[in-house]
Amino acid sequence: MQTITQITGSGIPLLLDDIDTDRIIPARYLRCVTFDGIGEHAFEDDRQQDPNHPFNKEQFQNGKVLVAGRNFGCGSSREHAPQSLMRWGIQAIVAQSFAEIFFGNCTSLGIPAVCASRDDLKKLSAAIEANPTLEVTVDLEALAVSFGGQSISITMPEGARSALATGQWDFLAQLLDAEAGIKETASKLPYLNAFSA
């Protein structure tokens, strides 16, 4: 699997709090059996209602690094949310914090979701607003985001960070490797053994 240590590209600033997954991808776009085409509906209703939404702005159309606020991705477990962002073109998210299911979904898709302080996010956001083509680099080894000669420190749970950095973020193969262990665990669970185990 591909190792993910650095993402470099222009940014897209969305420094708002408690952005839920219904806003990222409204439920009507979950009526599908594949994720194909879901990218074009990212933030659809917010974009319709706000011409100044960053996802509407010409200068941010090539943004790869999304800058967000606190509790980004709260609400529904729909993987359609990070799928739509990924298919829109987002490759990494820097936020103050993430809702946990959303975070796990990002990791499953190989999207680094990293945290920074509010003050640093404001700096990053302002720099992107001032220069939308500014190159932003998210570095999972240095645990820093660098942009225009500045650098801010980031955090990420080590399990997810190392999974991405070592190319082991597709957990399916790893989980399958433990088949013997899985069967052994099952053999000791009281409820799988007539409560006699």
Next chain:
Amino acid sequence: MSDKQNLFNKVWNLHAVGTLPSGQTQLFIGQHLIHEVTSPQAFEMLRERNLKVMFPERTLATVDHIIPTENQARPFADSLAEDMMSAIEKNCREFGITLLDLKDSRQGIVHVVGPEQGLTQPGLTIACGDSHTSTHGAFGAIAFGIGTSQVAYVLATQTLAMQRPKVRRVEVNGELAPGVFAKDVTLYIIQKLGVQGGVGYAYEYAGDVFDRMTMEERMTVCNMAIEGGARCGYVNPDQTTVDYLRGRPFAPQGADFDRAAEWWLSLASGRDAEFDDVVTFDAADIEPTVTWGITPAQSVGVTQNVPSVASFPESERKLVSEAHEYMGIGDDQPIEGTKIDVAFVGSCTNGRISDLREAAAVAKGRHVAEGVRALIVPGSQLVAKQAEEEGLDKIFTEAGFQWRAAGCSMCLAMNPDKLQGREVCASSSNRNFKGRQGSPTGRTLLMSPAMVAAAAINGAVTDVRKMLEPAAV
């Protein structure tokens, strides 16, 4: 004997298969539940990799999110919904999974069906591609929502890669006042701890109030643990839990049940159990609660006013202003009297028989206000049947409510039940996010089923305590 382990850690340790290279735990999932929305792509992943379902008998499927609650004739009018139905039918058939489809009298919202069938039991790890999986924690199970890739992991390996969360004990002591329900308790906790307050935690709900609650009330509370940011929420198993499970179709039977009950009770957090954090609330402080904003934490007691923007710290004001503007609600406006257009009783939070009884007690002998569209949507076909046996459907229809078939309905509006334009909905569901109920500009006020019924009858948010029989108050 000293028992310092909390339930969460006991159950987690029992299910830990090993440690992955990333340091995460490979956790065995005792019960997997699937539905039509978040599973099709997971089955595709299995096909692409030529994998089978490792424990097909440990996954149960039902259909709920896209189900029309009025005309259920197949093919559905919505061809996309029909495609999803066909997909789950085909996937379950090909991979050997039991599907409770519309023709099965056990069909309903996945988080209503699991407990009702006795699949949800203490000491299990439970996963489902739906954030409200936390509901099942009411039984002392560790239950959490997962994404579609993770659904594929559980299908193929019956395990997940998980980081162990911390455990916070949330105690509510004392006695709830009449007219204050489990929904009010859970909204109150979220209001106090915030929508992100639970990030990194599992919540153990404990104290007098939860001890006294029925299983259905505990489910309402655990259902919304996720709205407070917690990975899951649970209540320790006790005699109430054991009594609820006895005789349910998937519960152990005969001598197995007695051994099971003994094991279940042994899982409860020990008297000296340790927690990473403890918070305590007084039940006497909880009123019937109503949300005024666009997150479930933005709520007030029904006798209070919508808080002003200025009353919040600087860092919160942008979000509060956005909520005021979207909702069309101003500083210091009383929440009681807020006009509504639609009333919805249902969902995995409040679509069980006790919820319908509470709403019916308010609706009985009264009538829905002119111009209000009011829907009662049972959480499962069995809930609907029980309600009909008790005559609740008649009470509702005579009062001007629509009596619908089981499904998720207007909680998330992936089906024909939707708000129109800027309609305001008094809703017993779990989320008041912008656009949540199907109209991109629709507005949601979360409250208990009894409060929804009261709002439907008066056409505006009403303190239900004024409408309950004196004997009940």
